[in-house]
Amino acid sequence: MATAEKQKSDVVLKYLRPKKKFPSVWCPGCGNGIVMGAFLRAIDKLGYDKDNVAVVSGIGCSSRLPIYLDFHTLHTTHGRALPFATGVKFARPGMKVIVITGDGDALAIGGNHFIHACRRNIDITAILINNYIYGMTGGQGSPTTPSAAISTTTPYGNAEKHFDPCDLAIGAGASFVARATVYHTPQMERLIGEALEHRGFSLVEVISNCHTYFGRLNRQGDPVAMIKAFKDNAVAKARAEKMTAEELKGKFVIGGLYRSDKTEFCDEYQKVVDAHLVK
Amino acid sequence: MAEKQKRLLQGNGACVQGALYAGMRFFAGYPITPSTEVAEGSARELPRIGGRFIQMEDELASMAAVIGASVAGMKSMTATSGPGYSLMQENIGYAYITETPCVVVNVQRGGPSTGLPTKVSQSDTMQARYGPHGDYTAIAVAPSTVADTFSETVRAFNLSERFRTPVTVLLDEVIAHSREIITIPEKGEIELIERVKATVPPEKFVPFEMTPNKVSPMAAYGEGYRFHVTGLTHDPMGFSTNEAKEIGPKLNKLRDKIMNYTAEIEKLRIEMMDEAEIAFVSYGSVSRASLQAASLARSAGIKVGCVQFCTVWPFPDDTLKEVLSGCRKVIVGELNMGQIVHEIRRILPDDVEVHSVLRYDGEIITPMQLLEKLEEVL
Numbered sequence A: 001m002a003t004a005e006k007q008k009s010d011v012v013l014k015y016l017r018p019k020k021k022f023p024s025v026w027c028p029g030c031g032n033g034i035v036m037g038a039f040l041r042a043i044d045k046l047g048y049d050k051d052n053v054a055v056v057s058g059i060g061c062s063s064r065l066p067i068y069l070d071f072h073t074l075h076t077t078h079g080r081a082l083p084f085a086t087g088v089k090f091a092r093p094g095m096k097v098i099v100i101t102g103d104g105d106a107l108a109i110g111g112n113h114f115i116h117a118c119r120r121n122i123d124i125t126a127i128l129i130n131n132y133i134y135g136m137t138g139g140q141g142s143p144t145t146p147s148a149a150i151s152t153t154t155p156y157g158n159a160e161k162h163f164d165p166c167d168l169a170i171g172a173g174a175s176f177v178a179r180a181t182v183y184h185t186p187q188m189e190r191l192i193g194e195a196l197e198h199r200g201f202s203l204v205e206v207i208s209n210c211h212t213y214f215g216r217l218n219r220q221g222d223p224v225a226m227i228k229a230f231k232d233n234a235v236a237k238a239r240a241e242k243m244t245a246e247e248l249k250g251k252f253v254i255g256g257l258y259r260s261d262k263t264e265f266c267d268e269y270q271k272v273v274d275a276h277l278v279k
Numbered sequence B: 001m002a003e004k005q006k007r008l009l010q011g012n013g014a015c016v017q018g019a020l021y022a023g024m025r026f027f028a029g030y031p032i033t034p035s036t037e038v039a040e041g042s043a044r045e046l047p048r049i050g051g052r053f054i055q056m057e058d059e060l061a062s063m064a065a066v067i068g069a070s071v072a073g074m075k076s077m078t079a080t081s082g083p084g085y086s087l088m089q090e091n092i093g094y095a096y097i098t099e100t101p102c103v104v105v106n107v108q109r110g111g112p113s114t115g116l117p118t119k120v121s122q123s124d125t126m127q128a129r130y131g132p133h134g135d136y137t138a139i140a141v142a143p144s145t146v147a148d149t150f151s152e153t154v155r156a157f158n159l160s161e162r163f164r165t166p167v168t169v170l171l172d173e174v175i176a177h178s179r180e181i182i183t184i185p186e187k188g189e190i191e192l193i194e195r196v197k198a199t200v201p202p203e204k205f206v207p208f209e210m211t212p213n214k215v216s217p218m219a220a221y222g223e224g225y226r227f228h229v230t231g232l233t234h235d236p237m238g239f240s241t242n243e244a245k246e247i248g249p250k251l252n253k254l255r256d257k258i259m260n261y262t263a264e265i266e267k268l269r270i271e272m273m274d275e276a277e278i279a280f281v282s283y284g285s286v287s288r289a290s291l292q293a294a295s296l297a298r299s300a301g302i303k304v305g306c307v308q309f310c311t312v313w314p315f316p317d318d319t320l321k322e323v324l325s326g327c328r329k330v331i332v333g334e335l336n337m338g339q340i341v342h343e344i345r346r347i348l349p350d351d352v353e354v355h356s357v358l359r360y361d362g363e364i365i366t367p368m369q370l371l372e373k374l375e376e377v378l
Ligand SMILES: Cc1ncc(C[n+]2csc(CCOP(=O)(O)OP(=O)(O)O)c2C)c(N)n1
Pocket: A059, A060, A061, A062, A063, A078, A101, A102, A103, A104, A105, A106, A129, A131, A133, A134, A135, A136, A137, A142, A210
């Protein structure tokens, strides 16, 4: 292994649970592992104390990610990771709380929790692994499945419209919103790092490959072909601003998309309580 | 400052005071009649003592936040009524399998569905027993007065900490909204039980360890122990398992840690049972009518007694059998179409007559109604 690669994997190894059995539950080549690596390198760069990090997830292939990590980990019920994380964060405002979620977990069954976590602007970083499909249950349609795409529950093509998770988060009040892909890993690592350091609700949507279902059903090829397509279809925000809607068709914008410095929920709670009870 | 004080409180207010006495520091909830005053009281009181209140977007989220806060080390509670209690079942099951202490107050109202928001009912008795999917061993307590609501809420916290499990307080709307004078006990007057804390070095910590009493010591997030919590059936380390040899012991642990210690959980109020040939059996608000009916009957020379169970689940099979052993007839009063009566029928010999007084029209059972039944079965 090249030295740079070895250094990279050594960093990751520092944060994997010594007692957890590998291999992981994921299909070989699944993007979830790439997200895990980028997340751990971002944490390592920031030098967080492992004892002060809680990683919470719901249900899905993506939500299995925390299991392998040597932090406080809470693998909860389908869609509910954000309210569980809200309980942890509000009880221990000093703790770094991260939610790992999927497009179905966050936006279908957990959609209501998602918009309200954004609205509260509670200091949680959500990493939403968007593979456009339900992986764990075998390839059914999700709220991000594109129109006309095939899934096992849209066998003739999807008649529904899809959510843009970033637009949804911005509209609902999140104060840091970014999009990355599993091709652009250094950027993903940087964006996750910025999200972690941001005080308020932060969302990093990561476009990822489920070649086993989405790729196969939609004839998008193996992981390499799918990830290459992410490279081809991603447009940096600065460039996108100069493009027409027509030119942007079928593309997606990556990078930091939105940032504001509105007050964070736990801070604000303390502030209003102190102001009232002190007088 | 003398902490012992008399106060005029609603049942819902006494519930908040009991929770604070027990050490509640976190409340998450969603407004619903007739429980809302529990949330409002918690919103007012918790910030004064460094605690936290949050109104969540629904009851699924409320239950989730309560569990998250408990895992992070805070004694936590939520309060709701039937429709919300149904939504909470998903994560009550999660609290059960992850062995996370927490208290759920269900101020019952008439159902099914939106039902009767402002009317009294005991129709969630079986939901409290069998609500979550999967095999489940429930603990539920039921107060019959405002003073009781204080002490039963304290007991609910104690039981949840002692057994590392969710505990339901089944409150009747008429108690929740009645005002009575109660004496708030002084600090220390009621013993408080805290979860057993992990003391081993972190590398030796087994979060779901099989101990002799099957309750595992607990660590909170941020205390130097890093561990995994999952709603998947898990091994003692907390990691999911599909091994038959690990699944059985885990499910047995969840049941046995409670069912092997029912003596600690049971609580019955037994009145006028000396030489009683007939007994009124009930819980919650109905017990007040039963007590009055029994004393009226006694003064007329009829040998009637009264049994109230303050712990509804686990059902006190053996003790109740013993207490009722001298009775030929039992009259069970409940505010539903007949739920707890089947438990009583189940435990009593066939030659004991079991009669029901049922009411599910939103009104209370009166002593007169019980006496009419008594007359009929005499
Ligand atoms: C209440 C509930 N409903 C349904 C399921 C079944 N289920 C498990 S994972 C999943 C979808 C997960 O999809 P997504 O969040 O996109 O994650 P992925 O597996 O694609 O990473 C569903 C429907 C469940 N576990 N719980």
